[in-house]
Amino acid sequence: MIASPDARTTGSFRDPAGSVIRSRDRILRVVRPEFVAELEAFLCTQLARRLVESAALVSSERVPGEALEGLPAGEALYEHERIPFPSYPYEWPAEMLHAAGLLTLDLTLKALEEGYGLKDATPYNVLFRGPQPVFVDVLSFERRDPCDPSWMAYAQFARTFLLPLLASRDFGWPLQQTLSGRRDGLEPETIYRTAGPLQRLTSPYLQLVTLPTWLATNREDASLYHAKPAGSAEQASYILRNLLNSCKKQLKSAEPRADGDSIWSAYLDHKSLYSPQQLAEKESFVKEALDLTRPATVLDAGANEGHFSMLAARTGAAVVAIDTDPVVVGSIWRQARAENLDVQPLVVDLTRPTPASGWRNQECMSFLDRADGAFDMVLMLALMHHIVVTERIPLEDLLALAAEISREYLLIEFVAPQDPMFQRIVRGREALYSHLTHEHFEDAAKPHWELVRSRQITGLHRWLYLYRRRRAKN
């Protein structure tokens, strides 16, 4: 399949060595002629082979230039394996940013032993397969001068991993804001202004925030940025290993707490809403639906603690779980990682999904564009009342959105106005929802969805529906 060169402004383009082009289902990397030899040399090293085998680095293969229309002479073309669902750092819970940082440091340390260094250290170099981080920027590896004791990307690592994690944990600044407003993370000076005077003198603030702020100078002297070479290669690598290990310690100290508080982690004792028998009924409906439809990919919208995401993943589906609360999404990640289940949890609000952003608003795709045609089944369990009541999205629109995202199936739970949770969120506006019966719901679904099976949960004002799309999606 021939890819269009007009896609050249998309993907990654800042590295002088090359750029990435996304075509429909191929990930192609164009490499400038002067950098091909270095990339080939790197891909042949034991380091690269081991990293690809252990799934820490994405695989790369040279492909003939004809695969890309209009490729200039001399430029080489590589194809990478496609990561099923790319996500961006501002969609990650803190736990995932932390894992991406750990991977980056581990790769830098391993590369150091083989005479390589990392040109840049940004979370945009990492994507996730389920809960596992994988490094995707092969051009980031370069041969380093053995006597060079400096890591140029250190400041970027601090700005994009360490400082946002610290700010998230200690000041409550959500990653969704600190990493989406600016491409390159937080400057030390920004944190310095917010940190208390005693806090500034404690580790890791002292090394990451205070000293860089005090040392910063207005001199525009380019020679400032060329580090004095070390006396020997041994000394240089000793210094670098020391620096990287201290980054590791700082990353560990910025680790998000497992017992974080949020309104939702308390709410999910929504299991308290269901009696054990009712929960078992819901589970068996979902299990049977999954067995019947065998979806390869599932989107769990409003996943909360991820109970049903895990259920879907155990049947062999690749799951993307979304919810609005970073603490709850973080706990899904911990569980998926611990049980090695293919669930990628993201902090995304279905009613205000991540927009397209970056250069020309094409660098980072919107969530809906990535989700389009990506899921065989969409789950909307214990969700629709929040969307219809709290977010005031018309029910018909919600069902239409589900039909755009899902390739075939929708498993949705209808919550009637008599339900206690519904009553808790309606707060005096019951009159708006007096028409909302399960019959009305079924009528609203008819234009897009054909009923496969349904049941009411015994003793609750909640109905479960398995629907199939009326119009086939390519």
Added chain:
Amino acid sequence: MSKPYRNPLSSFASLALVTIVILLASPSDVFGYADPGTGAFLYQAVYAACIGGVFYFRKLLGRIFRKRP
């Protein structure tokens, strides 16, 4: 006559700054293009100088305490 009090950190930092600016090093062959940050880069340079010193010190101790010269 008593010495005027000087903040030890700022004099150390000034010394490091002067050292770095004066010692015009040969440019490294690194093609890094991410912003190295002013304060962070200087911190790294100071850190490298300190750890480099520790490296020599440990090597020296090793030489002193080795059985064979």
